[in-house]
Amino acid sequence: MTTLNDLTIAVPRGALFEDTVDMLARLGLDTDELRSNERKLLFEDIGVITMRPSDVPTYVEAGAADLGITGKDNLLEQAGQRPGEPGREVYELLDLGFGRCTMVLASRAGPDPALESLRRLGVMRVATKYPRIAARYFEESGRQAEIVEVKGSVELAPLSGIAEAIVDLTATGATLRENDLIVREEIAVCTARLIANPVAHKLKAHSIDRLLDAVRQLPAAGVA
Amino acid sequence: MIHRIPSGTRDVLPEETREVRAITDTLRQVFERHDYGEVYTPALEYESVLLRADMAEAGPAYRVFDETGAVLALRSDMTVPIARVVTTRYAASEPPLRFCYFAHCYRGVRPQRGQARELLQAGIELIGSPAPDGTAEALTVLCHALDAVGLRGYRIGLGDASLFPALMSSLQVHEPARAGMLEALARRDFVGLETQLTETGLPDDDAALLLEVPQRRGGPEVLSDAPPQAVEAVTGMRRVLELLDASVAERVIFDLGLVRNIGYYTGAVFEVYDPALGTPIGGGGRYDELLGRFGRKLPAVGWALGVDRLHIALAGEERGTGALLARSDSQVAQGLS
Numbered sequence: 001m002t003t004l005n006d007l008t009i010a011v012p013r014g015a016l017f018e019d020t021v022d023m024l025a026r027l028g029l030d031t032d033e034l035r036s037n038e039r040k041l042l043f044e045d046i047g048v049i050t051m052r053p054s055d056v057p058t059y060v061e062a063g064a065a066d067l068g069i070t071g072k073d074n075l076l077e078q079a080g081q082r083p084g085e086p087g088r089e090v091y092e093l094l095d096l097g098f099g100r101c102t103m104v105l106a107s108r109a110g111p112d113p114a115l116e117s118l119r120r121l122g123v124m125r126v127a128t129k130y131p132r133i134a135a136r137y138f139e140e141s142g143r144q145a146e147i148v149e150v151k152g153s154v155e156l157a158p159l160s161g162i163a164e165a166i167v168d169l170t171a172t173g174a175t176l177r178e179n180d181l182i183v184r185e186e187i188a189v190c191t192a193r194l195i196a197n198p199v200a201h202k203l204k205a206h207s208i209d210r211l212l213d214a215v216r217q218l219p220a221a222g223v224a
Numbered sequence: 225m226i227h228r229i230p231s232g233t234r235d236v237l238p239e240e241t242r243e244v245r246a247i248t249d250t251l252r253q254v255f256e257r258h259d260y261g262e263v264y265t266p267a268l269e270y271e272s273v274l275l276r277a278d279m280a281e282a283g284p285a286y287r288v289f290d291e292t293g294a295v296l297a298l299r300s301d302m303t304v305p306i307a308r309v310v311t312t313r314y315a316a317s318e319p320p321l322r323f324c325y326f327a328h329c330y331r332g333v334r335p336q337r338g339q340a341r342e343l344l345q346a347g348i349e350l351i352g353s354p355a356p357d358g359t360a361e362a363l364t365v366l367c368h369a370l371d372a373v374g375l376r377g378y379r380i381g382l383g384d385a386s387l388f389p390a391l392m393s394s395l396q397v398h399e400p401a402r403a404g405m406l407e408a409l410a411r412r413d414f415v416g417l418e419t420q421l422t423e424t425g426l427p428d429d430d431a432a433l434l435l436e437v438p439q440r441r442g443g444p445e446v447l448s449d450a451p452p453q454a455v456e457a458v459t460g461m462r463r464v465l466e467l468l469d470a471s472v473a474e475r476v477i478f479d480l481g482l483v484r485n486i487g488y489y490t491g492a493v494f495e496v497y498d499p500a501l502g503t504p505i506g507g508g509g510r511y512d513e514l515l516g517r518f519g520r521k522l523p524a525v526g527w528a529l530g531v532d533r534l535h536i537a538l539a540g541e542e543r544g545t546g547a548l549l550a551r552s553d554s555q556v557a558q559g560l561s
Contacts, residue, residue, distance in 0.1 A: 063502020063548050089503060091412040193415060199497045199504065200548055202381050202477055205441050 004029065004047045005207035007200075010060055010068030012053035013038075015171075016192050019098035020069050024048070027214055054078075057088045057195065066200035067208065071099055072190035073169050077130045091201050093212060094194040103133060103187040106176050107165040108158050112184060114165035118143060127157030128167040137167065137187050155179040232333065232341025244344075244535055247373050248326050251346050251529075254369045258361075260324035260348050265305040267328060271297040276517045277304040280487035285332030285341075298330035303488070303511065303526055306349045311518040319352020319522055326531070339503065340532065347508070347528030354523040355460055355510060359492045360467035362508065362525045367472045370496070373534065376541055378498045378505070380475050381441070382464070383482025384457035385489040385509060388438055394453040395430045409438055410483045438481025446478040454480065457491075464492060488514045494527065499548040500540030505533045 004027070011020050011034070025031045029046050042049050049065055056070035057078050068090075079087035105126070107114045114124040123144040128134045131149045138145040148163050150156075155175060157163040169190060170176055176183065194215065196208060229235070236244065252262065274284050274297050284297035299305050302325045314321055326346050333339055348365055350358050363380065370378050388409060392402050401424045408416040414435065421431040433451060440446050444465065450458040458480075465473055477497075484493045484507055493509035508527025515522040 061502065066548065087411070089412075092415045095415045095418075197502050197548070198412065199499070199502055202441060202479065202495075202497050203379060203499055203548065205477070209439075 004211065006047075006204060007066045007207050007211065008047045008049065008064075010056045010065035010070075011048050011050045012056055012068075012070055013050050014053055016053055016069060016071060016099045017050075019096075019192065023096070023098075023215070023218065026218055027211070057090055060090050060195050060197050061088050063197045063199060066197050066204055067093075067211070068195050069096065069192055070195060071101070071169075072188070072193055073101065073103060073130065073133070075193060075195070076103075076133050076188060076190070078132075089198055091196040091198060092193050093196050093208075094215060096192040096194055096215070099190075099192040101169045101171045101190050102183075103130070103167065103169055103190055104176075104183045105137075105165055105167055105185040105187060106170075106181040106183050109180050109182045113158070114184070117164045124165055125163040126165045126167055127154050127163035129154060130167055130169075133187065134167040155181060230341070232335035234340065240535075244531060247531060247535060247538070248346060250373050251369050252324070252326070254365065254372045255324035255348060258322070258348075258365045258368070260322040260350075260365070263306065263309065263323050263325055264327070265299075265302070265309060265325075267298055267330070268296045269299055269305060269308070271295040273308055274299060274304055277307070277514060278487040278517075279304070280485060282331065282486045284330070286330050299327075300331050301329050301486070302327050302345060302347060302528065303349060303514070306351075306526075307511075307514050307518050307524075310351050310515060310522070311520040315520060320358070321351040322348070323351070324348045339530075344531040345506075345528040346531050346534075347506070347526060349524060349526035351515065351524045352522045353525065354512070355491055355525075356463035356467055358523065358525045359464045359510060362527060363464070363468060363476070363494065364472050366494075366496070366508075366527055367475055369529070370534075371471075373538065375498060375505075375534070375538055377500065378475065378496055378537075379477050381477045381479040381482050381495045381497060381504075382461060383479040383493050384460060384491055385483070385493045386491060387454050387457035387480055388483070390456060391434060391437060391451075391453050395426065395434065397424065397426070397434070405434070406483075409481065410485055414439065441477055441479040441481065444478065446480060450480065460491060484509060492525070496529065498537040498541070500537040501533055502548065503533065505537055506530055 021031050021034055034043055034048060051059060053070045054074045056068040057074060059065045060068040075092065117124045123146050125146045125148055126134055127148040127150050129150060131147045134147050148157060154166045154168045157166055158181065159179060173183065201208060271284065271287060279300065282300055284300045286298040288296050290296055306323050310321060328342050329345050330342055333341060335341060348362065350362050353361065366380065388406065392405065401420065404420050405417055408420060418435050421434055437451060437454065447458050447462050461478060482493055482495065488511045489509040490512045491510035495504040495507035498505055506527060506529035510525045512523040515524055
């Protein structure tokens with residue numbers, strides 16, 4: 001297996017980029033330009049398009065890419081909220097193992113201010129970039145929460161008093177510690193996933209299966 | 225003044241209507257040629273009637289009260305209303321019965337390209353004709369309809385709704401694990417399926433089979449390589465294949481993992497794919513127990529096409545663009561070692 005054949009693959013910029021490109025390189029793809037040109041988005045000659053990880057399910061669902069790599073956090077955030085509610089129409093084919101992070105509920109060290117708020121005010125305020133995961137988690141655990149959606153630096157919210165807790169993704173916990181936050185609950189472990197467009201999965205079955213086999217046979221470095 | 229319309233609905237103006245009408249007129253001719261009679265039914269039905277069908281997540285999404293306090297629901301497909309028509313209006317008629325329709329249906333979906341909350345469906349229902357003959361007839365009409373409107377690159381995925389449950393039964397997978405695995409498959413989540421298989425503590429070979437079989441899809445070789453536990457479904461698919469003309473058979477992709485998100489399917493299920501669109505254009509299958517729930521036990525099969533999706537795919541093929549068409553093999557072939 002040294003080619004992607006007729007496949008187009010959506011590659012996430014950001015934290016998953018290096019591991020993803022390493023994997024593509026080990027599959028035999030010429031990734032030099034992909035690594036060196038950060039501004040370019042479309043690499044037609046190798047069948048790669050790059051985008052932010054949360055956009056990967058969108059492009060794959062629409063068929064603009066046959067395959068894509070994105071974090072489980074994005075798939076969970078874009079999934080249906082309750083049974084029957086449709087989420088992204090994509091196949092989740094493989095757990096790639098890399099990009100391992102944990103979705104956690106964290107609050108300031110010391111007596112848990114979120115618990116106090118829940119006890120005295122009946123609700124806790126939770127800041128997050130993942131409002132749907134957070135809402136679903138509190139609903140399933142029978143607690144009332146006010147979700148405060150922020151786009152960046154979630155750690156700031158409990159420090160500045162707009163929320164008692166945060167729901168966020170953490171790899172090493174360093175950022176949490178630096179901001180005096182400790183993990184109270186672990187919600188989900190998230191790794192990189194290989195996803196596929198449902199029509200491509202049927203019409204390009206042979207190419208996709210060959211790629212899957214090749215990925216599965218890669219030496220264990222990073223691939224579960 | 226700008227006055228809004230609900231999310232997932234839209235106005236269709238004359239130029240688009242003309243193109244859509246050309247498609248539906250052509251489809252209607254094909255349906256009539258195959259002796260399928262066109263029916264209209266009310267968009268609003270009693271909720272209790274629609275709920276007899278167990279449609280899982282594709283069931284009715286919009287409800288209102290009438291003046292007596294009864295709950296009415298907007299139909300989410302035409303199969304269930306036609307099942308009602310057959311059992312109430314054709315209670316004593318000699319099967320088989322053939323119906324076709326062009327009707328708006330209403331679903332609580334997340335609106336996206338070709339996926340509206342109010343969608344125009346064109347389809348047929350063949351009542352009282354069992355497998356494999358009825359299935360083969362439905363697939364034949366489907367191909368004739370798509371050929372007639374000029375869709376070129378389409379394929380029809382053919383699977384069997386009973387295959388995976390039968391596989392689980394033969395490998396002694398019991399509730400609640402069964403429901404979880406079936407749900408993972410319906411969500412197209414093979415990673416989730418694998419996780420659940422590991423947790424159930426099945427023997428490695430059995431777990432591998434349950435993970436791998438639903439990922440098999442392709443030509444007739446898929447049927448000959450199928451495991452013995454799937455023999456019933458696979459034999460059914462082979463019998464259907466034997467009845468198809470070559471021009472229809474060459475369109476079929478056998479898919480051992482095909483699951484439709486509608487609860488009433490019992491046997492063969494199918495979906496229509498075209499490289500110009502990233503989502504299926506339509507689909508259908510056998511629903512041999514649905515009519516019984518309405519009081520007249522008759523085997524049945526049917527399918528529906530999303531007319532908007534068909535229109536998008538036709539336009540995409542015409543332009544040579546669209547989801548999976550935009551990228552030719554040669555573009556990708558360079559630069560690969």
